[in-house]
Amino acid sequence: MSLDTDNRTTSHSIAAPATRDTEARARLKTVLRLTGFRILGAAGVLWAVATLAFFAMRLVPGDPVDALLGGPGNNATEEVRQATRELNGLDRPLLVQYGSYLGKLVTGDLGDSYQLREPVAQVLGEQLGNTLVLAVLALATAWVLALALALWSARGGKVATLVGNLLEVVSAAVPHFWLGSLLILVFSVSLQWLPATSGAPGIEGLILPVLTLAIPLAGFLGQVMRESMLTAMNSPFAISSRARGESEASLSLRHALRHAALPGIGLSGWAMGSLISGAVVVETVFARPGIGRTLLQSVLVRDVPVVLGVVVLVAAIYIIVTLLSDLAERWADPRLRAA
Amino acid sequence: MSSPTTTPANGSEPIIKVTDLKIAFGSKTQATPVVHGVDFEIHAGECLAIVGESGSGKSVTARTLIGLTGANAVIQAQTLQLQGKDLRRNSDRAWRKVRGAGIGYVLQDALVSLDPLRPIGREIADSLRIHTNLSPAARTAKVLGLLEAVGIPDPEQRINQRSGELSGGLRQRALIAAAIALDPALLIADEPTTALDATVQQQILDLLAERKAAGTSLLLISHDLAVVGQLADRIAVMRRGEIVETGPTARVLGSPRHEYTQRLLRAVPTDKPRGTRLAPAGAGISVRQHALIGADRAADATRDHTGPVLVAESLRKTYRNPDGTPRVAVHDVSFALTRGQTLGIVGESGSGKSTVARMALGLAIPDAGEVRLLGNPWSTLPEKQRRPQRKHITSIYQDPLGSFDPQWDVARILSDALPDSGSLSRSERRDEVIRLLETVGLDASVESRLPLRLSGGQRQRIAIARALAPGPDVIICDEPVSALDVSIQAQVLDLLDELQREFKLSYLFISHDLGVVQHVSDEIVVMEAGLVVEAGRTSEVFANPAEDYTKKLLAAAPRLNTTLTGGIA
DSSP states (O other), X not given: OHHHHHHHHHTTTOSHHHHHHHHHHHHHHHXXXXXXXXXXXXXXXXXXXXXXXXXXXXXXXXXXHHHHTTSTTOOOOHHHHHHHHHHTTTTSOHHHHHHHHHHHHHTTOOOBOTTTOSBHHHHHHHHHHXXXXXXXXXXXXXXXXXXXXXXXXXXXXXXXXXXXXXXXXXXXXXXXXXXXXXXXXXXXXISOOSOSOOOSSSSHHHHHHHHHXXXXXXXXXXXXXXXXXXXHHTSHHHHHHHHTTOOHHHHIIIIIHHHHHHHHHHHHHHHHHHHHHHHHHHHHHTTOXXXXXXXXXXXXHTOHHHHHHHHHHHHHHHHHHHHXXXXXXXXXXXXXXXX | OOOOOOOOTTOOOOSEEEEEEEEEEEOSSSEEEEEEEEEEEEOTTOEEEEEOOTTSSHHHHHXXXXXXXXXXXXXXXXXXXXXXXXXXXXXXXXHHHHBTTTEEEEOSOGGGSSOTTSBHXXXXXXXXXXXXXXXXXXXXXXXXXXXXXXXXXXXXXXXXXXXXXXXXXXXXXHHHHHHTTTOOSEEEEESTTTTSOHHHHHHHHHHHHHHHHTTOEEEEEESOHHHHHHHOSEEEEEETTEEEEEXXXXXXXXXXXXXXXXXXXXXXXXXXXXXXXXXXXTTBOOOOSOOOHHHHHTOSGGGGOOSOSEEEEEEEEEEEOTTSOEEEEEEXXXXXXXXXXXXXXXXXXXXXXXXXXXXXXXXXXXXXXEEEETTEEOTTSOHHHHGGGGGGEEEEOSOGGGGSOTTSOHHHHHHHHSTTGGGSOHHHHHHHHHHHHHHTTOOGGGGGOOGGGSOHHHHHHHHXXXXXXXXXXXXXXXXXXXTSOHHHHHHHHHHHHHHHHHHTOEEEEEESOHHHHHHHOSEEEEEETTEEEEXXXXXXXXXXXXXXXXXXXXXXXXXXXXXXXXXXX
16 A cells, blocks of 8 residues: 555656566565465475375385384284274274374374374474584585585686586485495594594584585586586676676676576575485484484384374475575576566 | 778877787697788777678687687787787786776677676676776766666666666667776777667667767677668778778778679668579579479469468467466558568567467467468368468578477488378488479588588578478568578578579568568568558558658668669679
8 A cells, every 4th residue: 555655646756666666566476476376386295295105104014003012023912902003093994094194284293103102293303403404504515515616617727627527427426325434434433533423412523424415415516507607607798798807707706606506596405305315324324313314213113103294394394495495596596587 | 911901191090900910729730710811900089890791700800809819719910009009918917907998899699798697787887896996886876877878768777677677779788888988999899780670770870879979999890781881981891811802981882892892782682672683693503493392292272272372360469478467469460472472571579570470380379360371261270180281381480400400410301391201212202302402502412411510501591491392382481581691691582582483482571671671572561569560562661651660660771872883793
């Protein structure tokens, strides 16, 4: 309303603010509409993920009752097993169980862990922070490494390009468990600079796990960034800029760096997802508490509620991060806003 | 060549002086020369134009003046002076001081020469940031003044916009603003109006003329003699790395001495009556006297159809913007194309002419109105019924490379376009391909080449051969010569003309270039914003335009005013 009155009073004297308001409003409308679609889509994805995970857990051989009774190999009698089943509603038809699971999920109730006997939300809440710290630090490190590598190898000559390319390909291809073990061997066992496990608080324990996650991602991001950096450095606008007297260093910082960052921003949503799945391995290798390790342990003992909880949580994180990276991309690339 | 470049006898020191400039690419020992010793000088307030076709070395020469020839360039010169200062031994640092401050450079490709991620105000302020100690506030003030000076409306708003939000004309103005920010003694403009609409082109030329009047020396690089004729005091004609002729503009255009200059002038289609050959005989090989198989087969009932071959009735097409709002591309367009004739459609970008082409081809379906082909329904048919009839109407585009599968060789591209190619034996197909190649004046040996390995003119000939292959009645030509050099353009236009007479073809010829349309069309439709503004016999419309828009368009089209007698035999 206030916008409307503003427009009316100034519409004749100054045309520009009026058009700007309309433009801003149209832009806001587009963003809201897109966000609306995204929220609907996100709900659909969450539902699909929860459903898939629910039925997948039923297809895996083994009996969840074992988890309730202290893990496989317990000596419970058949009566006790049956009583436990009834107590936890596992004797009801599958669809009824699915329905009640979905109903609880909608209200935010993830159920109780079979093994730990505490709410899943609480279990995950304790672990989530650890994994997020790891993943975010790894993402940031990967960005720094990738940009540095891209800047250096795109500005250098043929040799730098070749070396940069080789480094990127090799590091992008390295599996986490191998890289983690190698780093432990070198920095913990041989050099004894850093701890091999990362259970204790403190920055030292974080360095090796973060590097293990960051290096392969940096190789991947670096390739994409260097490519668009080279394209930018050779484009007509870069030549125009040189023709104004711009130096190469200034050109790569003021122009090319931003162009290089664009695909990196777009890929960061995906990267976060892959980092969290990488965390399963890394947290195990470095004996570090977190979502990944919790997931692995829960799968082994068939602690169904925890597994389902992790799956839904990770999907939610993935959705949020993708949304954020899309917004960041729109912010960084005005061409996407204009469309 | 070292013909003396005569200059206005003011006796002053030239702004730029170049003698015996040689440029080669490669290493010192194994270099491919591209410029073989050119001389020129430009005095204060003077405009020299270097004219030539692609590959003549004109852009490389211009870039050498600011030390941006490119990697692996080997440069030798007896003199390379800017205001008396030797540029030859410039360090990287010294070059950076010349660029922007001593010499302003407006790059080719106005549309992509601004960083799409930065506001134009920042781009323009870059020159000031690099070369002066002005505070950011002072720079902004200066940029606003520059935007005003180059005729950009609403500077306060535009300064924060990025190139994606600006039209082609405004982008070119912004680039010129950046180049003149420090009032350099010399302004180099490389093809400053290519890719711009005719009316915008004229505005940019006026803007450059203003700079010249203000005392800036201009070096204009262009392939377009008409553009050059408006602005230049002197013209240097360049071919294969040499300046073959140089002299005052009126003299070079009026009585060209060198055979190459004469050929260039003859190739300009503007004001040349329909059917006049633009290229010397022998440059384009004339059409062989044999009919194509496809043409034989099409000699069925459709050939006897006497009325107009292609009729459009009140076409309307609306597209949706990404945000859902409708955008009317074509409001109301009607025309009729007679057999054996050419109907030209002219209009500036966004006028809807390409949408009309798509509807004529049955690739876009009109929201209202109808297209009829050879007297039968066309746009109203379902695609399944349209497909067998598609051989009657084919197309040629501006960029043939984009319409060829890069993995296919010429033989495969052409045999794929033959009608019922499945029923032909291998050798029959090959014979057809060879005949098509000969028809468009190409040697049979190109059949095994990939499109990437062909020159622009050869590619467009292949595109024409492909359009001929099914034996069509109508060919839609959408900007078919816009990407070609003027002498190649002349050959292609001559070829299209011969083919039309030989095969009784009808062309729907779409172009933004009034000169080309005037030369090829029997009738003409002028489009603006999705509407037909004016239509009629080409000669009448050009002689007596009835509508204001047509008049404006005609007035803006640069033409060679100079009487072209004398040198052209």
